[in-house]
Amino acid sequence: MDLPTDWLALLALVFIFGAKHGLDADHLATIDGLTRFNLRHAPARARWCGSLFSLGHGAVVMCIALAVGLATSRWQVPPWMDDLGTWISIGFLTLLGTLNLHAVFVTPADALVAPIGIKSGLLRRLQATSHPFAIAAVGALFALSFDTLSQAALFAVTATQHGGVGHALALGLAFTLGMLLADGINGLWIASLLRRADYRARIASRVMGLMVAAISFSVAGFGLARHLHADVSSWYEGKEMMVGLTVIFVLGFSYLTGTWLANRMPRETAG
Numbered sequence: 003m004d005l006p007t008d009w010l011a012l013l014a015l016v017f018i019f020g021a022k023h024g025l026d027a028d029h030l031a032t033i034d035g036l037t038r039f040n041l042r043h044a045p046a047r048a049r050w051c052g053s054l055f056s057l058g059h060g061a062v063v064m065c066i067a068l069a070v071g072l073a074t075s076r077w078q079v080p081p082w083m084d085d086l087g088t089w090i091s092i093g094f095l096t097l098l099g100t101l102n103l104h105a106v107f108v109t110p111a112d113a114l115v116a117p118i119g120i121k122s123g124l125l126r127r128l129q130a131t132s133h134p135f136a137i138a139a140v141g142a143l144f145a146l147s148f149d150t151l152s153q154a155a156l157f158a159v160t161a162t163q164h165g166g167v168g169h170a171l172a173l174g175l176a177f178t179l180g181m182l183l184a185d186g187i188n189g190l191w192i193a194s195l196l197r198r199a200d201y202r203a204r205i206a207s208r209v210m211g212l213m214v215a216a217i218s219f220s221v222a223g224f225g226l227a228r229h230l231h232a233d234v235s236s237w238y239e240g241k242e243m244m245v246g247l248t249v250i251f252v253l254g255f256s257y258l259t260g261t262w263l264a265n266r267m268p269r270e271t272a273g
Contacts (some may be wrong), residue, residue: 012173013176014176016157017179017180018180018246018247019246020060020178020179020181020182020183020184021181021184021246022249022250023150023180024182024184024185024188025249027101027102027119027214027218028119028144029059029185030188030214031116031117032144033052033188033189034117037189037192037193037196038116039130039131040132041193041196048193049190049193049194050134052192053182054134054138056141056181057141057178058137058143058145060141060145060174060178060182061138061178062142062146063150063177063178064174064175064178066154067157067170067171067173068167068171069158070154070155070158071158072167089229091222092226095218096219096222098118098119098214098218099214099215099216101118103211103212105117106208106211106212109211112204114195114196114207115204117214128140157170157177158170158173160173191257206257209259210253213252213253213256217249217252217253221249224245
């Protein structure tokens, strides 16, 4: 991954990467699970599950940034790690797209579609918690993955070239703030849908499920094209921010589209 050399541009890009990371299917699925549980056991806390999860996740990112920043300013991410990360990302995104598309079609008409994640499924029991620190701890556990660790290390190494540990922490904070924004909004939206659970909410959840699947397949396909074709990779250089903003915009647009379609659909045909 080629990152910009200008400090402000780098901060902005890392913030956008954080927001995009917060919209990953695993984040959506886990926040959905935490919110569902808390609506039953701690209703006042339900809408804050996304923010609490993100803060725990971001704490790990900050620790990685600090550790790498203190370790060295000359270490570079090995090329093999970038290749391995690409193939892992392509495989997981394809699987996530398939699982979320399947969920849209198998969910009963009178139920909300729940986002599907891989890590969220493996750690489903951990989502049955309502204590703020426990919710943050779930987010921290989810940060212990190859993609998050390698991305945080890359940001930290790049930051040390601009000054040192302080710059590494600044990039970790930018990533966390972007993720907090996306996860916080998503948590509020999910809590609102679950509280209503009417036909409008069911339509909106299906639109989001389809969009998550479509974006997962699209990002996986683009990643494969970049890896196999040098011209696609060359075109992508310098456009990381544009691509990240596009993903955020499409998901945000799908929120609005789902609500609009639900409001226009006659009640008798919606469920």
